Amino acid sequence: MTAKIEAGRLIRYENDSEKYAVPDDVTHIAELAFSDCDRLISLHIPDSVTQIGNYAFANCYSLREIRLPSQVIKSGAGLFQKCWNIREIDLPEGMRIIGTDMFEGCHALYSLHIPDSAESIERTAFSSCRSLRKVYIDPERIYLLPPSARYLSVLTYMEEHDPVDGNILIDRYCEGRSKSLLDLAINRRSTEAVRYMLERHLVSQEILSDYLIKSVKTGRVEITALLLEYSAKDRCMSLDPDPFI
Secondary structure: OOEEEEOOEEEEEOOOOOEEEOOOOOOEEOOOOOOOOOOOOEEEOOOOOOEEOOOOOOOOOOOOEEEOOOEOOEEOOOOOOOOOOOOEEEOOEOOOEEOOOOOOOOOOOOEEEOOOOOOEEOOOOOOOOOOOOEEEOOHHHHHHOOHHHHHHHHHHHHHHOOHHHOOHHHHHHHOOOHHHHHHHHHHOOOHHHHHHHHHOOOOOHHHHHHHHHHHHHHOOHHHHHHHHHHHOOOOOOOOOOOOOO
16 A cells, blocks of 8 residues: 555555656645655655645655646645755745744755745744755745745845846845844855845945955955956946055
8 A cells, every 4th residue: 555545545555666656646645655665755746636635745854856837825843844855836816824943954945935925933933954045035924934945035036136127125124234144145156146235225335344354364265356347347346456555
């Protein structure tokens, strides 16, 4: 038996295969249905599925690819907890709540798309997602995110959009946070985010000068190079062409 299915409800998957496609007549994936299936690498879930229970895919350590249904009306907590090998995921429209520990311990998760239907995101939804770098979300919804993911979403927006077409909500979020955001942008060597901040006048001359002085003193050549790249264009400030002299 590959999976126990009753009245359109997938209760439990029991197989050692690396790939599985949920049948088209399934509408509900039960709590813990795929949990601890540590050999499963690829999972396809059809659009017929509209409900997914708590911890449905928890501890699927080898899972790398998952095709989610186009709409999910109800989803539970901890769906992808400790799915160590998932790198990217697009959450489907219709998902209103991104629950507790949904991606907790997803160490390889790099990119995440939040649907416009999202109304609530729990603070622990992305706990221990140490590789998370890209968070795509409508700027009007960034305040739903936990603080750390919120910063990532702002940087993602900056990296993906031309400063000329910037968003006033992103600019307002940067007010009072520009130093922290610049620090994050420089640490991830994001010239796109730095360019956005400079060309949208979100960073003061004082902050840039402070960063340049620190980078010279600590020998952080990569930071100095980034700042000089933009100062040379006379965007925000005028600097000695060689600050090490």
